[in-house]
Amino acid sequence: MDKDTTKSTFKEYLIPLDREFLLNQIAKLGLDKYTKKLDSVTFCKLFIFAQLCQVKSLADISLDVRMSEELQRELALESISASQLSRKLRDLDPGLFDATLGHLIQQIHREYGFQKGTAALGRLNLIDSSTISLCLTKHRWAEFRNTKAGIKMHTRVVYHEQMVSPDKVVLKPAKASDKTEMNELVVQEPDAMNLFDRAYLDYDLFDQYCENGTRFITRLKANAVVTVLEEKVVNAEGPILREAIVRLGKPGVNQMEHTLRLIETHDSKGNLITIITNERTMEPIEIGELYRRRWHIELFFKWVKQHLHIKRFYGISANAVYTQIRIALITYCLLLLLKRKIAFQGNLLIIYKLMQRCWDEPLIAMIRKWYGDRTRTSKGRRTYDHERIFAETLQQFENGEEDHLDELAYDPVI
Numbered sequence: 001m002d003k004d005t006t007k008s009t010f011k012e013y014l015i016p017l018d019r020e021f022l023l024n025q026i027a028k029l030g031l032d033k034y035t036k037k038l039d040s041v042t043f044c045k046l047f048i049f050a051q052l053c054q055v056k057s058l059a060d061i062s063l064d065v066r067m068s069e070e071l072q073r074e075l076a077l078e079s080i081s082a083s084q085l086s087r088k089l090r091d092l093d094p095g096l097f098d099a100t101l102g103h104l105i106q107q108i109h110r111e112y113g114f115q116k117g118t119a120a121l122g123r124l125n126l127i128d129s130s131t132i133s134l135c136l137t138k139h140r141w142a143e144f145r146n147t148k149a150g151i152k153m154h155t156r157v158v159y160h161e162q163m164v165s166p167d168k169v170v171l172k173p174a175k176a177s178d179k180t181e182m183n184e185l186v187v188q189e190p191d192a193m194n195l196f197d198r199a200y201l202d203y204d205l206f207d208q209y210c211e212n213g214t215r216f217i218t219r220l221k222a223n224a225v226v227t228v229l230e231e232k233v234v235n236a237e238g239p240i241l242r243e244a245i246v247r248l249g250k251p252g253v254n255q256m257e258h259t260l261r262l263i264e265t266h267d268s269k270g271n272l273i274t275i276i277t278n279e280r281t282m283e284p285i286e287i288g289e290l291y292r293r294r295w296h297i298e299l300f301f302k303w304v305k306q307h308l309h310i311k312r313f314y315g316i317s318a319n320a321v322y323t324q325i326r327i328a329l330i331t332y333c334l335l336l337l338l339k340r341k342i343a344f345q346g347n348l349l350i351i352y353k354l355m356q357r358c359w360d361e362p363l364i365a366m367i368r369k370w371y372g373d374r375t376r377t378s379k380g381r382r383t384y385d386h387e388r389i390f391a392e393t394l395q396q397f398e399n400g401e402e403d404h405l406d407e408l409a410y411d412p413v414i
Contacts, residue, residue, distance in 0.1 A: 009366045010052075010074055010359040014045060016107050016337045017100065017330075025099045031092070040096060042075050043088050044327070049074075051309050051331040052355050058082040058089075058314050070360040089320045097326035101169070104333035108165045109158070111340045124159040124290075125167065126297040127185045127196035130305070131174050132325070138316045144175035151321065154181040157297050163348075164296045165336055166329055171322045179205075188214040193279070195294045203249050203256045210258035210278050217291050220262065220274040225250045229259060232284075240265050240284040241272075248276070263287055268295075304332060307352060342367060 022041050026032055032039050046061065049071065055061050059082045065071055066079050129152045134142050136149040143149050152174045157164040170181050178199035186194050186205075190213040198219040209216055220226070225248070232243035242264035249255035263275040265288040275291050282290075305311065308328040313321050338344075339351050342363070350370070358366035 006362050008070070008074065008360050009355065009363045010049065012341075012363045013334055013338050013355065013359075014048070016104055016334060017044070018103065021103055022096075022100065025096050029093045029095055031096065038077070038080055038084055038088055040092060042077055043085075043092065044097075044100070044330075045075055046077070046080075046085075047089075047324070047327045048331050048334070049359070051328055052352070052359065054309055054356075056312065058085045061085060061314075074360075086315060086320075089315045089323060090317050091319070092323060094319060094322055094326065097323055097330065101166075101326055101330055101333065104330060104337065105165070105167060108333060108336055111337065112160050112163075112165065123187065123189075123192040124293070125185075125187050125192055125194045126157050126159055126164060126294050127155070127194060127200065128294070128297045128301070129154045129178050129181070129199070130301040132305070132310060134313075134321070139321070141318050142173045142321075144173060148174075150174035151325075152176065152178075153301070153325065154178065154185060155297065155301075156185040156187070157300055159293055159296055164300050166300070166333065169326075169329060171325060186214060186216065188212060190215070193217065193290070195291060197294070203254055206248070206260070206278070207257050210260075215277075215279050217275060217277040217279065217287060219291075220248075220276045224248060225255075226262065227251065227255070228262075234284065238285060240288060243284045246276075261287075268292060303348070304328060307349065308332065 019041060022044065026040050046065070049055075049064075050061050053064075055064060062080055062082045062085065065075070065077060072078050131150045131152050134149040134151065136143060136147060139149045142151050150173075152172055154170040154172065155166060156168045158167045168185060170184050172181070178197075179202050182196075182200050182202055182205055186196075186209070188209070192215065194214070194216040196216065196218050198221045200218060201221060201224075206216075208214075227247045228244050229247060230245040232245070234240045234243050240263060242262070244262045245259050246262045247256055247259050258278070260276050260278055261280070261284075263277070263284045265273060265275070265284075267273050273291075275287060277287055279287060308331060310325050310328050313324055315321065315324070335348055335351055335355070338355075339348060344351060354366050354370060358369060
């Protein structure tokens with residue numbers, strides 16, 4: 001029997017999943033009552049592994065389990081067929097993965113915090129959706145055009161420390177418009193700022209947000225009817241081209257009761273954009289800069305689509321597709337938590353690539369491979385105790401022994 005109890009990087013990576021939490025959720029949902037081999041916890045771990053290592057198909061997952069002793073030890077599973085994986089993927093209650101994702105999101109909030117980098121703003125939420133294309137012949141349930149199928153990830157991410165983390169995800173067929181999910185994603189709390197694009201346009205909800213103190217910043221559609229009530233003076237040499245107090249909607253038809261601020265500026269590419277907000281206290285230039293941060297959610301979508309396995313799906317049912325996307329997001333959250341755990345300051349993609357290569361090695365071995373051996377003595381550039389040197393020089397000056405400081409040849413570190 002192998003007595004090596006050293007935890008692998010993969011096992012350390014999975015610690016935030018919290019087996020006790022998973023078992024409580026499984027019991028609450030009534031899962032695994034008649035399961036003999038592939039329980040829900042093992043399934044979750046196996047598919048996270050498949051996401052990390054970009055395993056292309058269920059048959060390949062089955063083969064990896066059969067051929068890898070390390071993976072067998074990690075999962076306590078010697079073999080599993082592709083058909084068993086397919087049935088579990090199709091039938092497993094998605095509530096398990098929703099709860100698990102929410103559990104990890106709470107841990108990320110505790111580790112990273114809402115306020116860091118945005119203390120003056122409070123919680124900064126970025127809201128948008130991204131469409132994932134599907135094959136129409138295989139996914140008729142997701143048809144949204146005559147020749148296309150797809151689903152939308154309606155997503156809210158939290159911005160902190162020049163990065164974002166997922167906060168809430170609603171998965172729907174792509175036919176549903178963005179604004180139908182506004183109330184699901186907009187955080188209706190006074191200490192939160194919500195940034196979203198012009199696809200989320202609902203004058204009734206805008207009035208509701210103005211009444212209950214929900215702050216938002218968004219863009220104005222080109223065909224919007226705008227009644228200008230007051231033009232504000234702006235700095236002609238500044239980046240803000242225009243500021244006005246307006247009321248949106250056609251009078252007598254759908255006009256808003258509350259007024260909003262209209263701000264015109266240029267985006268990072270030099271295009272004119274018109275911003276609408278109910279935020280009254282911030283300067284126009286701050287609002288313009290703040291709206292530019294909305295681009296971070298686009299980077300999040302790009303990262304997930306490019307690096308996680310959600311372009312090609314293991315199953316064709318709605319449950320199978322949605323489960324795979326949730327597991328991909330769980331994988332992303334676990335990467336963020338591992339990055340925090342080892343205090344890694346580099347790009348998240350580096351952690352992801354290291355995990356792919358070193359998942360079966362001890363975590364310290366993975367860290368050493370990236371940073372190298374820091375125990376050896378370098379004969380290169382010397383490091384100096386600058387505080388000690390300054391204190392000694394100051395003492396020399398106070399004792400009247402400063403003549404040597406005027407000599408060009410003097411070097412205080414020699």
